Amino acid sequence: MATQSEPHRVVVVGGGFGGLRVVKALRGQDVQVTLIDRRNFHLFQPLTYQVATGALSPSDVTYPLRALFGSAPNVTVLLAAVIDFDLEQRRVRLAPDRVPGAPESVPYDTLVVATGSSYSYFGHDDWRRYAGEVKSLESAVAVRSRVLEALERAEASTEVADRRAELTFVVVGGGPTGVEIAGQIGELTRDTMTRDFRRISGEDTRILLVEMTDRVLGGFPPGLSARAQRSLQRLGVTPTLGREVVAIDGDGVTLKGPGGDAERIVTRTVIWAAGVRASGLAARLGELSGAEVDRSGRVTVGPDLSLPGHPEVIALGDMVRVGDGQGGVQDLPGVAPVAIQQGVYAAKAVRRRLAGQPVKPFHYVNKGNLATIGRGRAVADLGFLRLSGLPAWLIWLAVHIWYLIGYQNRLVVMFRWSFSFLSRGRTQGSRIISDPEDAAAAQINPSG
């Protein structure tokens, strides 16, 4: 417990939705907060997929962490990778750095771990080499280059089979991210092909959305899934249901149908939006505390989000499962609203515990599920109300702009979307092919 002279030290690992909320809620309080992240910016993950098709630019969906907390004297931002914890000594261990005198570990009184998840290839890590992702900023930019290059190569090619392979796009995973990215590729190819290209057309394009179950958006009511599927089809996307991916290589994808029959799809662009795996730090917390770790690498925390036996260690977001206090777990989706509510809860729990007040268990309030398919097309399940089409899209729009961090980002994104909507996609967007070779050549090597 902190004394009057030495404020309570809260260390927050991870500047995603959860971690950021914790720090925001503790800003200006009588605690000393250190936010540790290996990147210098918060990434607005729900819109990262829009970077992958050039609808938004990287700076629209990112916000420098220092700019967020520059005016808060009790908050320190530390750019470092956390590699381990010492729960006994209450220290967070950092990856070794070349900076002389930089700390190797950081002490805490309360630790909040919120390092999220990454995509899992179900044991097929070699698929990662061939598939694109829209999880990190860099991966989304790489997908953008890949999709635009496929169009360029199709335009340049004179062989029908080759052109067809270039114009085949396979998205794996029919959840919100898969639906969003497939819909956006549909819009991109439809908009640009009719306008910007001379030899390729929308008819040559195939966009497959591969989903293991029998419908997309499994977390939504069946009626909304059906509407989403119709919207996707109108954008040129073929929902390919009941199919499992059994191989991804440099030449395409092999699917297995419900009857066990294999189907080969020749394509140059595969985007992976299927299962996720929790950050490795979740399993490490489980190992150190004896808490359960599930198949997806998530550690089970108590109903107050704390690690068993360690009330001073909180973990949250999609790297944890929350226990119900009776040996079971709450079934929470791995989405931003859960992380946000858990972050707000964690900050409150820290303050109440410091004040010697009891802490009630975490309770998630589901305000509704949203998924967008394209301009003017979305589905919304608000519980009491189910919407699709333009009304759902307007709600999606308002929610995403509202939660977008930073006033300037909100205005620029609102501006870009209005522009795009009014001009029916006739905007340049941010359709830049980054050249990894140029980027590598431009890398400065100060250490020789």
Added chain:
Amino acid sequence: MATQSEPHRVVVVGGGFGGLRVVKALRGQDVQVTLIDRRNFHLFQPLTYQVATGALSPSDVTYPLRALFGSAPNVTVLLAAVIDFDLEQRRVRLAPDRVPGAPESVPYDTLVVATGSSYSYFGHDDWRRYAGEVKSLESAVAVRSRVLEALERAEASTEVADRRAELTFVVVGGGPTGVEIAGQIGELTRDTMTRDFRRISGEDTRILLVEMTDRVLGGFPPGLSARAQRSLQRLGVTPTLGREVVAIDGDGVTLKGPGGDAERIVTRTVIWAAGVRASGLAARLGELSGAEVDRSGRVTVGPDLSLPGHPEVIALGDMVRVGDGQGGVQDLPGVAPVAIQQGVYAAKAVRRRLAGQPVKPFHYVNKGNLATIGRGRAVADLGFLRLSGLPAWLIWLAVHIWYLIGYQNRLVVMFRWSFSFLSRGRTQGSRIISDPEDAAAAQINPSG
């Protein structure tokens, strides 16, 4: 000469300021235009340095070439690298591509070459490894990461000498680009340090602008150079005049003063904005036609911008010197207005020649020189009027927004600048450290 049935084929190599103007002026004319560029976007080079400090984002200063000419049926965009010319067969040779059936060469009736220049290290190509540049988009993004990382490392370091090295920034070359980037680093460090960082301050920072001659902005009248130097000093930049760079390595820069004395500056960030060298295609045109090539690799073209003996081949921009018709050359600076006027001239020359009309020699109209130092600080030499400070900056602002390609870019940039000006830099900008390792890992490898 074109017949009624087969339109005259104009091939334009390079989508910079010059090439773009040629294509724009020939849009909708009775010629078939092919624009070839190895990148899929036009880069607004006069503002690329603002990407290097996070003031603008990459998408603000780029515009996809296809989006520019999508609505012009007589214009085709080809994404390819030009490696050679066959002036006899009148063909442009392209770099081999993996796309089956893609053309190896493109025939022309008129050829316009406008492939610009890159930075020259005066024979010290090993310096390129250590120095940053703000010429290509990728190089500017790399400089941005480098500058921001230096601040992060300085904040993390506890050793005085190391912190001092991280907070020393050396810009080589006192021309407009060097002045602009040095001034911007001054603004960035001053703005962010007082706000976003806890342990480093502006007093620890050294920004040196190294120039061989005795003043910055040598192309401007001495009075404006003096004013620019005072503005730079107010932003924390030290103009380091009469010094020559004799070594750049992983640990710093060695300068030689007027007296021959060597000075060692320990720094982690060197930005090169000194001499330029013309695109290698200029020398190739000289070799093929016998035209003179100067020490900077520029080919000398006739007063009508055509290659000697080849009226059907035009070259323009900062890869050429323009002959005065009496054995001498016109002294033109390597700036966007020259390329723009030459592009407009070239398109007119093509049309007049097709109509059988005579072509007057190219004549450059210098409307003035502008250089900006920071928010509200610039110098303008309009010939009849010399301005500095806010009036010059407002002119600079208006000109750059006006020439910025694309309506959406203009609005977003105007918005970002207004925001930044009104908030006195209190904006998040685009201060993202891109991770080249993440980018490399995110690279998708379809060919195995």
